[in-house]
Amino acid sequence: MPVDSTTFRSVLGQWPSGVCVVTTVGPHGVHGMTASSFSSVSLDPPLVSVCLGNHLPSRALLGEAGKFAISFLGKDQADIGRRFAGQERDVKNRFAGLDWTTTANGCPVLSDAVAWLDCTVAHAYPGGDHTIFVGAVTDAALPRITSPLLFHSRNWGQIADPLPSSVNLTVDVAADDPLAGALRKAGARVRADGHCFEFSADAPPPPAAIRAAKESGATVIGYVTDAFGPGREDEVLAEVSALTALGCDEIGCAESLVVPASPLQVRRVLQDAAVRARPAVLRVRLSGDNRLALVNALVAMKSGVSHFDVVAPGSGSSGLPLGDLLHLSRQLEVAGPPDLAHIRE
Secondary structure, X not given: OOOOHHHHHHHHOOOOEEOEEEEEEEOXXXXXXXXXXXXXXXXXXXXXXXXXXXXXXXXXXXXXXXXXXXXXXXXXXXXXXXXXXXXXXXXXXXXXXXXXXXXXXXXXXXXXXOEEEEEEEEEEXXXXXXXXXXXXXXXXXXXXXXXXXXXXXXXXXXXXOXXXXXXEEEEEOOOOOHHHHHHHHHOOEEHHHOOEEEEEOOOOOOHHHHHHHHHOXXXXXXXXXXXXXXXXXXXXXXXXXXXXXXXXXXXXXXXOOOOOOOHHHHHHHXXXXXXXXXXXXXXXXXXXXXXXXXXXXXXXXXXXXXXXXXXXXXXXXXXXXXXXXXXXXXXXXXXXXXXXXXXXX
16 A cells, blocks of 8 residues: 555655756746756766656646756755745746856756756656656756755755864974974874965965975965955855865965954855865864854864864964864864873863
């Protein structure tokens, strides 16, 4: 005996999925709808599938057109998801007011989607009250790098990142300080040792200098200054992308010493910076003068950051104190460098 539809729907609601807008063209113009029943099918040849309810106008139009496009939505596009799901009743034209690009197949895709696929229908299979369309992918693009929009239990959301398994530290401490030896032994990096080639994103060195630093065995680190300044997200993310293109081993986001960073701003920046920085390691340099410094450190960890710049006692620097971050990591049961349990705080 099949399970009842209410229970089945509730169970399926516990499976989180990404969100996309499926578009096609018909006799009266373009048509689109929100879907979460999307799946990859094959890499060679490239095939994907999407399931559309047989009662939907999109199902008939897509079948007749023999082509469709899929736009993947980003974390900031829940309003578009709701619009194409028909949840905004006052919207008469779902396509109005949005920036669209027309594919070679003639299907519209969102210009600022996280990614999009252009497809021709290769197969159409009956699937109960739905039709399973398998599309042969003819074109694809990634217009924007940002975290995806998720759908779970009838709610729109974002990825909640787990805490890292461990933190990695670069410590500002005098090279001849006895503490520096203990830090080296524990596996932390002592900044004064000079094993890093550091520079600011607004004054990058020539590529030859970066190559020479890499050949010497130095770790190349590019820093974005005032990374969490209000209204600077686009500029900061562009600088992160530029540093990635330069071939940095690590990319640092540094808090301003003048304008304290808010946890919300730290989250906004790091959630996308962590994606743009790959394959480089993303690190954070926080100000110790900010009352929310440890909150920001926690937010950074939850945003995919495990590498931090900290300052040792007596260093004279205004960064996040080493002892504070070690205390936070212990409370969160996030492993730090070994043998630092009794280090002076």
